[in-house]
Amino acid sequence: MSRFYRQGNRSAPRSEWKPKSKIDDGSSNTAPGKPDSKIKHMDPDPRTDCLLKTKIEGSLDSTSCSKNDKSSVPEEFIFDDVAFDVNNLKQTLSALDDYDSSKKVNQFGDKSQKDDDNERSKHPVFDICRPKSSSSVPKLKPPLHVMNREKRNQSKQSMKGENIKILGPGMVLMKGYISTDDQISIVKTCRDFGIGDGGFYQPGSYDNSKPPGIPEKFSDMVKKAIQDSNEFIRGRSGSSNEGKVVPSMSPDICIVNFYKESGRLGLHQDKDESEKSLKKGLPVVSFSIGDSAEFLYGETRAVDEADKVTLESGDVLIFGGKSRLIYHGVTSIRPETAPRSLIEATNMCPGRLNLTFRMY
Ligand SMILES: O=C(O)CCC(=O)C(=O)O
Numbered sequence: 001m002s003r004f005y006r007q008g009n010r011s012a013p014r015s016e017w018k019p020k021s022k023i024d025d026g027s028s029n030t031a032p033g034k035p036d037s038k039i040k041h042m043d044p045d046p047r048t049d050c051l052l053k054t055k056i057e058g059s060l061d062s063t064s065c066s067k068n069d070k071s072s073v074p075e076e077f078i079f080d081d082v083a084f085d086v087n088n089l090k091q092t093l094s095a096l097d098d099y100d101s102s103k104k105v106n107q108f109g110d111k112s113q114k115d116d117d118n119e120r121s122k123h124p125v126f127d128i129c130r131p132k133s134s135s136s137v138p139k140l141k142p143p144l145h146v147m148n149r150e151k152r153n154q155s156k157q158s159m160k161g162e163n164i165k166i167l168g169p170g171m172v173l174m175k176g177y178i179s180t181d182d183q184i185s186i187v188k189t190c191r192d193f194g195i196g197d198g199g200f201y202q203p204g205s206y207d208n209s210k211p212p213g214i215p216e217k218f219s220d221m222v223k224k225a226i227q228d229s230n231e232f233i234r235g236r237s238g239s240s241n242e243g244k245v246v247p248s249m250s251p252d253i254c255i256v257n258f259y260k261e262s263g264r265l266g267l268h269q270d271k272d273e274s275e276k277s278l279k280k281g282l283p284v285v286s287f288s289i290g291d292s293a294e295f296l297y298g299e300t301r302a303v304d305e306a307d308k309v310t311l312e313s314g315d316v317l318i319f320g321g322k323s324r325l326i327y328h329g330v331t332s333i334r335p336e337t338a339p340r341s342l343i344e345a346t347n348m349c350p351g352r353l354n355l356t357f358r359m360y
């Protein structure tokens with residue numbers, strides 16, 4: 001089932017990726033993080049072209065996820081039959097100023113497969129995991145506060161289901177919901193897809209590769225999370241409060257973001273899905289893995305009026321129903337907060353992996 005059609009220009013804002021039938025209709029939703037005087041301080045910093053640097057060096061080593069890079073927007077791709085992008089917000093924002101959609105669509109239409117192959121070969125893959133070191137350097141024991149934090153997080157996980165918070169109508173935060181094993185498997189799957197055809201991509205480049213389908217395991221986890229959150233809501237407020245439950249859905253879009261330690265995402269609404277989906281309040285289900293993020297959400301785009309919550313590795317955040325169009329964004333990533341066991345098992349680069357599932 002093909003819902004979206006790749007537009008060709010991967011530096012275009014996500015809102016430019018429209019279903020094929022809408023290519024030329026000129027309608028466009030607000031792009032994530034579109035500048036606004038109120039969110040000025042959340043605008044991205046310039047980023048170094050770390051991917052290109054990696055290519056020049058001829059290998060995908062730790063430079064692709066170096067702590068020193070100035071990247072401030074998440075790398076991104078989309079699962080499924082859907083367009084795919086690394087969303088460099090800086091480019092996105094400038095693209096918003098001078099974007100001529102009809103021209104870009106035509107350019108894409110004129111391109112041959114060879115051009116696309118050349119284009120892709122210019123831009124090496126983005127790897128969210130470091131290659132395993134072959135050296136036998138002994139590992140240092142982490143500091144006590146890190147070990148204590150790990151223990152606290154593990155005990156949170158064992159309280160599965162008891163750690164659910166209702167943040168608003170249809171907005172539910174499930175702390176430590178994803179087990180460490182599942183987090184590890186998600187990182188590995190995203191890494192494999194990310195370095196493959198249709199995976200993570202450098203801004204400004206594009207090709208014809210097809211995004212991978214959403215793994216069944218991921219979809220099952222999403223459906224189960226919605227179910228569990230509803231059970232919790234019903235248990236708390238009784239069946240008279242049906243209006244508060246989150247509508248169920250079967251995701252057919254998954255956007256994968258990788259935030260480096262300097263990563264941010266400006267306040268925005270997710271409204272690129274179909275009118276029907278938005279009207280029904282079909283939820284966005286978000287998985288957080290790796291370093292913690294400061295997540296803002298609110299009814300308007302005003303940062304100073306927004307509420308804040310920390311999203312930690314293993315947390316699932318759901319916003320649907322009346323909260324479906326909530327403004328949200330990521331103000332910062334907290335370095336070195338990812339669970340050690342996750343990093344040891346995956347060699348994931350410093351930063352945060354985020355998956356948001358939606359139904360078109
Ligand atoms: O990283 C997050 O928690 C949010 C991501 C997001 O809002 C998006 O991809 O639209």
Ligand SMILES: [Fe+2]
Nearest residue numbers: 268269270328
């Ligand atoms: Fe979003």
